[in-house]
Amino acid sequence: MSARIAIVVPRCHERLVGGAEALAWQYAQLLSKQYAVEVLTSTAFDYMRWDNDLKAGVEEREGISIRRFHVARGRTPYFHSLHRNLLDAFARSAEKPPQARYCWPEALEEEFIRAQGPNCPELEAHLAAHADDYAAVFFLPYLYPMTLDGIRAMPHRRWALVPALHDEPPAYLKTFAHMARSAPRVLWNAEAERRLGARIWNLDGGNVVSMTVATELVTPAREASPYVLYCGRIDVSKGCQQLLDGFAAFKAAHPQSDLQLVLTGNDVLGIGNRRDVRYLGFVEEQRKFELMAGAVAFVQPSPYESLSIVLLEAMAQGTPMIVNGQCEVLVDHVNMSGSGLIYRNQREFVDALARASALDARKRSRQGEKARDYVLANYSREQVTARLQAEVEALASA
Numbered sequence: 001m002s003a004r005i006a007i008v009v010p011r012c013h014e015r016l017v018g019g020a021e022a023l024a025w026q027y028a029q030l031l032s033k034q035y036a037v038e039v040l041t042s043t044a045f046d047y048m049r050w051d052n053d054l055k056a057g058v059e060e061r062e063g064i065s066i067r068r069f070h071v072a073r074g075r076t077p078y079f080h081s082l083h084r085n086l087l088d089a090f091a092r093s094a095e096k097p098p099q100a101r102y103c104w105p106e107a108l109e110e111e112f113i114r115a116q117g118p119n120c121p122e123l124e125a126h127l128a129a130h131a132d133d134y135a136a137v138f139f140l141p142y143l144y145p146m147t148l149d150g151i152r153a154m155p156h157r158r159w160a161l162v163p164a165l166h167d168e169p170p171a172y173l174k175t176f177a178h179m180a181r182s183a184p185r186v187l188w189n190a191e192a193e194r195r196l197g198a199r200i201w202n203l204d205g206g207n208v209v210s211m212t213v214a215t216e217l218v219t220p221a222r223e224a225s226p227y228v229l230y231c232g233r234i235d236v237s238k239g240c241q242q243l244l245d246g247f248a249a250f251k252a253a254h255p256q257s258d259l260q261l262v263l264t265g266n267d268v269l270g271i272g273n274r275r276d277v278r279y280l281g282f283v284e285e286q287r288k289f290e291l292m293a294g295a296v297a298f299v300q301p302s303p304y305e306s307l308s309i310v311l312l313e314a315m316a317q318g319t320p321m322i323v324n325g326q327c328e329v330l331v332d333h334v335n336m337s338g339s340g341l342i343y344r345n346q347r348e349f350v351d352a353l354a355r356a357s358a359l360d361a362r363k364r365s366r367q368g369e370k371a372r373d374y375v376l377a378n379y380s381r382e383q384v385t386a387r388l389q390a391e392v393e394a395l396a397s398a
Helices: 019-031 077-092 106-115 121-133 145-153 174-181 191-201 240-253 285-294 309-316 328-337 346-357 361-378 381-396
Strands: 004-008 036-042 057-061 064-069 136-139 159-161 185-188 227-231 260-264 277-279 297-300 321-324 341-343
Touching: 004 019, 004 121, 004 145, 019 036, 019 309, 019 381, 036 121, 064 121, 077 106, 106 145, 106 174, 121 145, 136 145, 136 381, 145 159, 145 174, 159 381, 174 191, 185 191, 185 381, 191 328, 227 240, 227 285, 227 309, 240 260, 240 346, 260 285, 285 309, 297 309, 297 346, 309 321, 309 328, 309 361, 321 328, 321 346, 328 341, 328 361, 341 346
Parallel strands: 004 036, 004 136, 036 064, 136 159, 159 185, 227 260, 227 297, 260 277, 297 321, 321 341
Antiparallel strands: 057 064
16 A cells, blocks of 8 residues: 655645645645545635635545545634734834844734634644654645644654745744744745745755646637736735736826736636726636737736746746746746846836837747746656655655
């Protein structure tokens, strides 16, 4: 019988499109070819509340067991009050070094972490009782109490942390730094993420494992007007309000342009009806790739990314990219591929849209070739699988 592997992640459902959820499921798929894999998760679907939307128990999908545990404590208005306090404290300590951004006592830090949910004590009990059944256990992402409390429930050291770390205010809590430095192994998505871990957690080491993305070329979508594309959660935290404002500024500066902004995914922001903005809702994977291939450029406005799966998918389709320069990971993708445009304010964003729109067919093709070559060279299925299996073997032999 093959060794058993557990992957602990707050949510798991085929309709979820979040980065951590996609990463956890891909790891499960890659490892299931050689190991018996269980995904340990909550019964929640919506991360805003962490209600028990799904049935507790075991579900089988693609030969992988998904074991869901009841959420005993979700997210209430109390969390949002704590979150405002955290953001205020973070802003007041802007001049302090990363390890001193908060003066919160440990108990308050942990109260914040648990208040954001989901809290699943039955999952912790399962790990305490059955951890020895697993050759290796992977926890992701760093942010939630399922990771913190699940790690503390482990009776052995055959576990790894997959932080999916973003440069965001909660990451500077000392509790997370202590948790990460205690990890037997740490799996990063990108070199920039590892540098961030060294900077704010004082954490050296860990290996970049990352993930693979779909690379098969598709026939580009043919839309009535040229467009730039965004795919993902449409939310303030993803930079989408700045994206909408920046696009409106571009249209004001270039009133003759027929360029449109097309968005797909979960509209948390509530974008409503806007001039030259098309919201398509959730689309099938094939349609998403076709939209990527046909876009003038793919825009990634998020300041907080540990990898950006959708950006790499668009690059694999040979699509030029426009990225938020606040995110070091995204800047690395541009610099290392030798393609794409970086903006750091609205004026630069408007200029990037104008420059992308002005690319002739030859220049656009050259940009796209560089983007695609970068993905093929760094994110192939074989490369990621080999790196991931090496981590499993290192843990299993510990």
